[in-house]
Amino acid sequence: MSDTWDWGTSSDGDRAPSTDLRTDIPHPARMYDYYLGGKDNFAADRAAAAKVVELLPSAPAGSRANRRFLGRAVRFAAELGIRQFLDIGTGIPASNNTHEVAQASAPDSRVVYVDNDPIVLAHARALLQGTPQGRTAYVDADFRSPGSILDAPQTKELLDFSQPVALLSVALLHFFPDSTDPFALLDQYKSVLAPGSVLILTHGTGELMSPEVARSIEAVYTASGLNITSRGKAEVLRFFDGMELVEPGVVPVHEWRPDGHEDDRTMTREEIAGYAGVAVRRG
Template identity: 40%
Template sequence: MSGRRVPEGLNTRMPHPARVYDYWLGGENNFPADRELGDLMARISPDISVSVQAVRAFFKRAVRHLVREAGIRQFLDLGSGLPAQGNVHEVAQRLDPECRVVYVDSDPDVCAHGTALLEGPAAERTRMAQGDIRYPAMVLGHPAVTELLDFDRPVAVLFNAILHVLEDRQEIEAIVGRFADALVPGSRLLISLPSAELLPPGQSEALYGSARMAPYPIFFRTYSQILRLFSGFDLVEPGLVHICQWRPDGPVPQEHRQAAMYGGIGVKR
């Protein structure tokens, strides 16, 4: 790392999923233990770091759409990890400095590290909140959320590459539904999730193997299961598609097409 403030007491000798993710994105908020695990997982599943980069590219395009075309100025990013390396506030506030963003993560180390990263002028409109997405009422009632976001106006709720850590399909439908209930019409819902339907035969086993090397699982969903999460929302064009097909703004790197992820954005009716 260079020039970044690290909170006192942060255990940098043990790898952390959020910092491994940052490493795969080419960020600087990671340490030797994170890079070692990231390299090990990449040897087991060579496409994993490329998939992470493809997800981030989709996410950036989606946030730009939400600001430029949908007029959204409030964002709730659930299971965000570290707010670094081209995350929501960097993309949204570059287009409109008045955009407000709350990042939510359940890990206290991530929240402490993330808060340390959110310095400077943007800090007035950006917060890090510790919360578990399995308990929507607690997340929605968190002071960082209630102080910064106005749910009487449209909000974009972002489930970007996070719901796959939950095994129970009915549980994730209930979780998404509870957050959706808090939104006014015109709000947006972003979801991206991995699907084995997009993988060549046998590759899902490799991904499961790499996930066993880290403290988080991967549970795949079918297209129809992901589509049901948008109940009460109208999908914006091009609908629920492979993330590389969602409004590409130029040629898509061939390696990004290996990401086994569907993604889409819905508008609440």
């Protein structure tokens, strides 16, 4: 990785990177970081995220629930014997990254992270600190260019697609409108998965809240220059076509095989803004 990234301090207290991250414009990864209680966000991100929280006070708790689902799903994949993980749209590093969870269960796990956000690249080193037995790599590429991800040297070096792979698309696809055909894009990744592979996916939805709140949240993102597409359960199920869903199927994120965390026990479906599911490729 390059050593040219230089995080200084701006006049308003925000850390200012030497590359142009357009900190004056909200970014979904930085807004998500804000929801999670992180520090890698800027005034524009906080302002937009605060408007969402005003409409949906449970947004930070829902984001943390989404993160806990990722951990449970990765452990599930590791328990199936999977040792290869392709995490597309990884976002800013937070507690319990994919490699941390996978390598805690199986130290020889190999993880390839993919994102095209400069702020994630700036933190890529944090994603590359794994166990001595395992390996991690970072690919700077766009989900909409499957070839650039699947054919990247890092991917080819770490992942053997003749063997099972866990493909992760967590809190990503709702940023792709129907005009980009995210179903067909995801199918290109699924097509290279060997039998025994799994798809781990979450997707934002307004279906579980009042229509008025859902429309208002979408308007906040749109006004901030961000595309966001709410999809209902029937549409989210389409992403799993050709694969076999594991129990309990596609459910609100906090209901997918909960492990007893207090927040997952007390949150209601109305407070959760996302669906989650895991599916296995059988053949």
